[in-house]
Amino acid sequence: MSDPSQSRYEVVIGLEVHAQLRTESKLFSPAPVRYGEPPNHSVHPICLALPGVLPVLNARAVELAIRAALATHCSVHEQSVFARKNYFYPDLPKGYQISQYEDPIATGGWLDVPQEEGAAPHRVRLTRIHMEEDAGKSIHDPAIVGSDATWVDLNRAGVPLLEIVSEPDIRSPAEAVAYLRTLRSVLRYIEVCDADMERGNFRCDANVSLRRQGETRLGTRTELKNLNSFRFVEAALEAEIERQAGLLDEGRAVEQATMAFDPATGRTRVLRLKEDADDYRYFPDPDLVPLVVSAEQIERVRQSLPELADAKCARFEREYPLSAHDARQLTESRVLADFFEAAVAGHGDAKSVANWILRDVLRALKEQDLEIEAAALTPEALAKLLRLVDEGKTTAKSARALVPELVLRGGDPEAMVRERGLEAVSDTGLLERTVDEVIAAHGPDVRRYRSGEKKVMNFLMGRVMQRTQGKADPSAVREILRSRLEGDDPR
Amino acid sequence: MAKATVAALRAALDAGQQSARDLTEAALARAKSTQSSLRAFIRLREEGARADAAAADARREAGCVRSALDGIPVAIKDNIAMRDEVVTCASPILEGYVSPFSATVVEKLGAAGAVVIGSTNMDEFAMGSSTEHSAIGPSANPWNRKCTPGGSSGGSAAAVAAGIVPVALGSDTGGSIRQPASFCGVVGVKPTYGRVSRWGLVAFASSLDQIGVLTRTAADAAAALEVIAGHDERDSTSVPQPVPRYTDALTQDVSGLVVGLPEEYFVEEGVDPEVLASVREAVGELERAGARLRPVSLPHARYAVATYYLIATAEASSNLARYDGVRYGHRAAGAHGLSDLYRRTRSEGFGAEVKRRIVLGTYVLSAGYYDAYYRKAQQVRTLLRGDFERAFAGCDVLATPTTPEVAFALGEKTDDPLRMYLSDVYTVSANLAGVPAISVPCGLVRGMPVGLQLIGAPLDEATLLRTADAFERLAPQHVCEPPDPT
Numbered sequence: 001m002s003d004p005s006q007s008r009y010e011v012v013i014g015l016e017v018h019a020q021l022r023t024e025s026k027l028f029s030p031a032p033v034r035y036g037e038p039p040n041h042s043v044h045p046i047c048l049a050l051p052g053v054l055p056v057l058n059a060r061a062v063e064l065a066i067r068a069a070l071a072t073h074c075s076v077h078e079q080s081v082f083a084r085k086n087y088f089y090p091d092l093p094k095g096y097q098i099s100q101y102e103d104p105i106a107t108g109g110w111l112d113v114p115q116e117e118g119a120a121p122h123r124v125r126l127t128r129i130h131m132e133e134d135a136g137k138s139i140h141d142p143a144i145v146g147s148d149a150t151w152v153d154l155n156r157a158g159v160p161l162l163e164i165v166s167e168p169d170i171r172s173p174a175e176a177v178a179y180l181r182t183l184r185s186v187l188r189y190i191e192v193c194d195a196d197m198e199r200g201n202f203r204c205d206a207n208v209s210l211r212r213q214g215e216t217r218l219g220t221r222t223e224l225k226n227l228n229s230f231r232f233v234e235a236a237l238e239a240e241i242e243r244q245a246g247l248l249d250e251g252r253a254v255e256q257a258t259m260a261f262d263p264a265t266g267r268t269r270v271l272r273l274k275e276d277a278d279d280y281r282y283f284p285d286p287d288l289v290p291l292v293v294s295a296e297q298i299e300r301v302r303q304s305l306p307e308l309a310d311a312k313c314a315r316f317e318r319e320y321p322l323s324a325h326d327a328r329q330l331t332e333s334r335v336l337a338d339f340f341e342a343a344v345a346g347h348g349d350a351k352s353v354a355n356w357i358l359r360d361v362l363r364a365l366k367e368q369d370l371e372i373e374a375a376a377l378t379p380e381a382l383a384k385l386l387r388l389v390d391e392g393k394t395t396a397k398s399a400r401a402l403v404p405e406l407v408l409r410g411g412d413p414e415a416m417v418r419e420r421g422l423e424a425v426s427d428t429g430l431l432e433r434t435v436d437e438v439i440a441a442h443g444p445d446v447r448r449y450r451s452g453e454k455k456v457m458n459f460l461m462g463r464v465m466q467r468t469q470g471k472a473d474p475s476a477v478r479e480i481l482r483s484r485l486e487g488d489d490p491r
Numbered sequence: 492m493a494k495a496t497v498a499a500l501r502a503a504l505d506a507g508q509q510s511a512r513d514l515t516e517a518a519l520a521r522a523k524s525t526q527s528s529l530r531a532f533i534r535l536r537e538e539g540a541r542a543d544a545a546a547a548d549a550r551r552e553a554g555c556v557r558s559a560l561d562g563i564p565v566a567i568k569d570n571i572a573m574r575d576e577v578v579t580c581a582s583p584i585l586e587g588y589v590s591p592f593s594a595t596v597v598e599k600l601g602a603a604g605a606v607v608i609g610s611t612n613m614d615e616f617a618m619g620s621s622t623e624h625s626a627i628g629p630s631a632n633p634w635n636r637k638c639t640p641g642g643s644s645g646g647s648a649a650a651v652a653a654g655i656v657p658v659a660l661g662s663d664t665g666g667s668i669r670q671p672a673s674f675c676g677v678v679g680v681k682p683t684y685g686r687v688s689r690w691g692l693v694a695f696a697s698s699l700d701q702i703g704v705l706t707r708t709a710a711d712a713a714a715a716l717e718v719i720a721g722h723d724e725r726d727s728t729s730v731p732q733p734v735p736r737y738t739d740a741l742t743q744d745v746s747g748l749v750v751g752l753p754e755e756y757f758v759e760e761g762v763d764p765e766v767l768a769s770v771r772e773a774v775g776e777l778e779r780a781g782a783r784l785r786p787v788s789l790p791h792a793r794y795a796v797a798t799y800y801l802i803a804t805a806e807a808s809s810n811l812a813r814y815d816g817v818r819y820g821h822r823a824a825g826a827h828g829l830s831d832l833y834r835r836t837r838s839e840g841f842g843a844e845v846k847r848r849i850v851l852g853t854y855v856l857s858a859g860y861y862d863a864y865y866r867k868a869q870q871v872r873t874l875l876r877g878d879f880e881r882a883f884a885g886c887d888v889l890a891t892p893t894t895p896e897v898a899f900a901l902g903e904k905t906d907d908p909l910r911m912y913l914s915d916v917y918t919v920s921a922n923l924a925g926v927p928a929i930s931v932p933c934g935l936v937r938g939m940p941v942g943l944q945l946i947g948a949p950l951d952e953a954t955l956l957r958t959a960d961a962f963e964r965l966a967p968q969h970v971c972e973p974p975d976p977t
Contacts, residue, residue: 049813050592050819051578051580051585052572052578052691052694053690054690093813095809095815281809283805283861286697287694
């Protein structure tokens with residue numbers, strides 16, 4: 001915390017993430033899981049809690065939960081129990097949510113959050129992972145429903161969620177965001193969750209408390225609900241920390257409460273105090289038998305796990321001539337890492353491929369607000385483009401200019417170079433004339449070179465490239481320049 | 492029409508003496524003519540039943556009879572869903588609610604060719620022992636219209652006893668099939684928990700509820716149970732075990748059968764001595780036919796009623812939360828805001844007994860009481876299961892009275908819920924332990940039927956049915972009909 005009023009306090013944060021599992025159907029019903037359907041279209045009598053329905057557990061959801069548990073070093077329990085969390089709300093059709101309470105599917109893992117280069121990763125312990133069903137959506141917006149009505153959309157009711165609960169091991173809003181990014185990356189790597197915050201399939205609640213530096217007991221915590229973007233997570237935590245610090249500075253107590261963050265005002269407000277909290281009357285759901293997962297099944301899932309980011313990063317550093325930083329960046333997403341390896345397979349020079357991806361491809365993606373998954377550029381096309389540069393058929397500068405278009409629309413780099421007249425100029429006569437013009441125009445620099453300042457070569461190269469609008473084949477230019485400057489040619 | 496059994500009606504169909512349409516018309520007519528005196532039905536399914544009967548006749552004509560129940564009129568309790576039909580659980584909160592799907596048991600009855608003629612009266616949401624807690628008013632006992640037929644499947648028991656249908660489905664959470672069977676002098680089977688799918692049974696207490704059959708004879712019960720039993724992927728608590736052919740198990744032989752007599756259920760206290768004498772006499776009949784009697788102990792049975800009312804109400808409080816006026820069923824008019832909508836809808840829609848149990852169950856599960864009540868009850872339940880396991884290590888069946896007394900007068904216990912709850916004293920332990928049990932008529936006391944309860948080992952319905960069938964043949968005088976109730 002930069003604010004001095006807060007530096008007297010240590011911030012303690014624990015996060016609860018709700019990640020939507022990538023299944024075809026809901027957790028206890030055959031209704032399809034689809035995004036963007038008209039309201040109440042992805043439903044089944046089970047989702048509507050019609051009289052006489054019974055839940056049947058989705059086996060695929062269990063497998064995905066085990067994947068997530070193994071990828072985060074949790075112990076998967078051979079027996080876990082679904083419980084009913086009872087409360088009344090119009091978007092909760094049964095009057096209870098089926099969740100896991102006393103006996104979750106997994107407990108006790110950890111996640112290593114990468115730090116600045118050189119620093120050891122920050123290990124955040126995980127308390128537990130459990131499975132539960134989502135509620136539906138209540139729509140209160142008067143513009144949609146008319147004055148004071150509420151409409152209910154049950155498309156989301158029963159969608160499978162994983163709740164991933166961290167220990168209070170996080171010490172700042174920035175660390176919280178770093179943890180969430182790492183967790184999101186892991187869940188995407190193992191294809192358990194799309195982790196798209198905008199679609200609400202990766203949501204976060206944060207528990208936050210302050211204590212005086214050096215104090216070992218935890219302070220009274222508040223819970224921030226429904227933080228739906230990384231930006232909100234950070235802003236909401238900052239605001240809540242400031243609010244709590246303000247209270248403590250005045251000698252007042254923080255009350256245990258559930259808070260909401262209002263992005264418009266940048267402040268948090270009390271939703272309800274603990275004494276008003278619902279009594280959820282949890283008890284094991286008698287419609288479901290305990291979930292039993294055999295050691296063999298756990299092992300089978302373990303075998304099917306893809307190489308995870310940390311392992312991949314270490315391998316990239318080992319197998320390719322990459323810095324730790326570059327390896328980390330390339331392995332942040334599994335799709336990007338796969339793209340890199342496919343491009344290396346088609347080109348051969350890993351260092352060069354890495355540079356092009358990290359510099360040009362990522363920039364183009366960022367400019368066009370795309371994820372690598374959505375890019376039209378194929379690894380094969382990138383490899384081809386780099387080969388054209390290597391072979392002197394076009395220049396790096398021209399190639400670079402093509403990247404945004406390749407990212408957006410794809411295409412054959414060779415054809416694009418040809419059609420746009422971006423072939424490298426390797427006409428020796430033209431290049432020699434240009435080199436001579438540059439030498440003539442930069443007498444002092446030529447003298448500096450000849451007196452031993454060899455790096456002046458790059459400056460003179462740049463001048464030649466400028467005069468040829470970047471189309472000159474750099475290796476040819478370098479050759480001609482060297483022969484002129486080293487004086488084997490008297491001119 | 493004579494109060495016929497499945498076997499007799501089938502013989503009439505096979506001989507071409509009667510068509511399925513004839514049987515259905517007769518059943519509908521009798522249901523209507525007895526309705527004012529018995530109120531056995533909540534709703535008749537006249538058009539649907541006639542169409543199904545015609546289809547059954549066509550099948551018979553074409554020589555493709557589906558099962559022993561093809562063309563036989565049956566009734567279902569009004570907590571069992573049937574596609575495009577109203578299902579209300581005798582509750583105002585579900586008035587007019589039409590189910591878009593059928594219960595598994597209804598699908599199975601349909602596949603067997605049985606003709607569902609209507610839905611029977613019951614205590615609201617199956618909560619009660621007298622069928623007095625019904626939105627349409629109480630059913631009466633065909634043996635004495637001033638008496639209750641028992642409950643909660645009282646309409647089903649009355650319909651079978653009055654000879655309207657030879658088979659009716661009921662549900663049994665704490666004795667709701669066996670107690671009315673006993674009161675009405677018919678056979679009632681509560682299968683092993685998980686033997687019959689609960690898909691489409693409107694839940695009361697999920698870990699105890701089980702659909703079963705009420706019939707005039709054990710042989711009919713075997714035929715009907717054979718149709719409705721079996722594993723169902725739509726019910727996670729359903730048992731993935733094949734169903735034996737119960738009708739083949741009826742060997743009439745009980746020699747060597749070991750009948751355990753739980754000493755806790757043969758004490759004189761709290762039971763009508765004449766009822767106990769009837770049951771002792773029935774057990775003696777089995778002994779004379781070669782069965783061996785053995786005293787056994789179920790030391791935790793004394794806690795069964797208390798345990799049952801904790802678990803059943805806890806589960807009910809959660810199961811009935813869905814009736815909130817938001818999506819279907821009754822919705823209070825003129826509510827101001829959400830809490831008011833809930834309060835009014837549920838206050839108007841539920842009867843007193845249902846409210847009593849929701850309040851009890853909510854309390855049982857609430858913070859600070861869960862360990863003392865719900866968790867403790869589950870622990871006792873485990874101990875009780877152990878009692879039964881030990882008993883069945885040395886016995887084939889256990890014999891007890893089904894109820895401590897014969898049918899009581901309508902209105903006698905409605906103001907005294909605790910006394911009402913105690914009429915479940917012999918039946919609830921089978922639900923808590925998940926084991927099968929049957930009630931079979933074994934005599935009359937002051938002109939009203941007495942039931943012998945036989946309890947079996949898990950999934951051993953066959954031995955129960957064999958024993959009950961053998962008993963009927965040993966003492967045929969007990970298979971009798973009430974004086975005409977019309």
